[in-house]
Amino acid sequence: TQLLEQSPQFLSIQEGENLTVYCNSSSVFSSLQWYRQEPGEGPVLLVTVVTGGEVKKLKRLTFQFGDARKDSSLHITAAQPGDTGLYLCAGARNPGNTGKLIFGQGTTLQVKP
Amino acid sequence: EAQVTQNPRYLITVTGKKLTVTCSQNMNHEYMSWYRQDPGLGLRQIYYSMNVEVTDKGDVPEGYKVSRKEKRNFPLILESPSPNQTSLYFCASRISRGPLYEQYFGPGTRLTVT
Numbered sequence: 270t271q272l273l274e275q276s277p278q279f280l281s282i283q284e285g286e287n288l289t290v291y292c293n294s295s296s297v298f299s300s301l302q303w304y305r306q307e308p309g310e311g312p313v314l315l316v317t318v319v320t321g322g323e324v325k326k327l328k329r330l331t332f333q334f335g336d337a338r339k340d341s342s343l344h345i346t347a348a349q350p351g352d353t354g355l356y357l358c359a360g361a362r363n364p365g366n367t368g369k370l371i372f373g374q375g376t377t378l379q380v381k382p
Numbered sequence: 383e384a385q386v387t388q389n390p391r392y393l394i395t396v397t398g399k400k401l402t403v404t405c406s407q408n409m410n411h412e413y414m415s416w417y418r419q420d421p422g423l424g425l426r427q428i429y430y431s432m433n434v435e436v437t438d439k440g441d442v443p444e445g446y447k448v449s450r451k452e453k454r455n456f457p458l459i460l461e462s463p464s465p466n467q468t469s470l471y472f473c474a475s476r477i478s479r480g481p482l483y484e485q486y487f488g489p490g491t492r493l494t495v496t
Contacts (some may be wrong), residue, residue, distance in 0.1 A: 311472050311487025359466040
């Protein structure tokens with residue numbers, strides 16, 4: 270059972286376009302993280318959101334945590350070829366020290382010049 | 383430089399031949415874990431360790447063993463590898479407390495079992 274569903278799974282767009290990736294669940298998470306992974310490398314953390322309704326911006330990337338803490342979105346404005354990669358969301362089910370993260374299946378983004 | 387290292391990066395082996403993938407971190411992190419990444423399935427946790435001599439199963443522990451004798455090292459052991467363990471493996475570490483913990487991932491080990 271996939272507790273975190275990401276959509277779309279694949280996205281191919283032209284440079285300059287905007288896009289949104291969604292991460293949805295029927296479960297509540299205490300926090301949610303977004304990672305970006307490039308070929309041949311491990312995932313790298315982009316952001317952590319903790320509070321329901323929270324919005325965080327990282328240059329052209331905007332991350333939002335749903336009010337009920339069951340879903341999140343990543344919006345990229347004016348995508349560039351350097352944004353190409355695999356984007357993963359990961360949720361923590363409790364704030365305690367078990368630290369177990371549940372990952373979505375990932376969204377592969379290709380930005381064509 | 384803060385980092386998680388894994389060795390080997392690539393490994394091709396045959397069914398049943400025991401192997402160990404090493405993982406080491408230089409950030410004095412208490413928490414370490416192993417994941418496998420398969421197409422369409424994302425990252426699934428195999429085992430994790432909250433500190434030295436404290437390990438526990440993740441979501442897909444069958445066929446794997448781990449040990450945590452030192453804080454910096456967390457090797458993954460496949461006693462009798464099978465083809466369904468062909469995958470991309472990542473080791474990760476982080477501090478143990480707080481909701482804003484950032485996991486640092488190693489570069490990955492691509493394992494093929496024939």
